[in-house]
Amino acid sequence: MARALPKEEEAFEPETPDFTIVTGLSGAGRSEVANALEDLGYFVVDNLPPSLMPKMVELAVVPGQEIKHIALVVDVRGGTYFDQVSEALRDLARRGIEYRIVFLTASDDVLIRRFEATKRKHPLADRVLDGISKERAVLESLREAADLVIDTSNMTVHELRDRVVASFSAQ
Numbered sequence: 001m002a003r004a005l006p007k008e009e010e011a012f013e014p015e016t017p018d019f020t021i022v023t024g025l026s027g028a029g030r031s032e033v034a035n036a037l038e039d040l041g042y043f044v045v046d047n048l049p050p051s052l053m054p055k056m057v058e059l060a061v062v063p064g065q066e067i068k069h070i071a072l073v074v075d076v077r078g079g080t081y082f083d084q085v086s087e088a089l090r091d092l093a094r095r096g097i098e099y100r101i102v103f104l105t106a107s108d109d110v111l112i113r114r115f116e117a118t119k120r121k122h123p124l125a126d127r128v129l130d131g132i133s134k135e136r137a138v139l140e141s142l143r144e145a146a147d148l149v150i151d152t153s154n155m156t157v158h159e160l161r162d163r164v165v166a167s168f169s170a171q
Helices: 030-039 050-060 076-094 108-118 128-145 157-168
Strands: 018-024 043-046 069-073 099-105 148-151
Touching (some): 018 030, 018 128, 030 069, 050 069, 050 076, 076 128, 148 157
Parallel strands (some): 043 069
């Protein structure tokens, strides 16, 4: 004889998590935004291949382990994976999963200064300015689709963090 499920299991309807995609130019503050979101209770995944975005949402609604807030940091370091972002976003939309895109930008001069200060190479080119130009072109469609664009050119790390907290803490 089959055993009846307890009422709470029968009634379980997974709640779709609050899903945020953080992207933008290298040096514009993605890591700082990710850290601020983590402090607000978001489950943050950095550099996950975009094709795994829908799977990430599925895993977030396992009964008894629901994750309420997810932030996925997407950047051009993902190489060919980055080309899959548009398809992954269409897949999320087809599944009825709502998401928001936060796009971080800064002026070329500021980005160059930040790269020089860290002595890091741009992920797309040997010359920083060439890399920034390529990156702007690759990210243009995401910038246009963004729900929130933050220009960090004139912001300190603390001001960026305050902006994120103000934008996300009420959720």
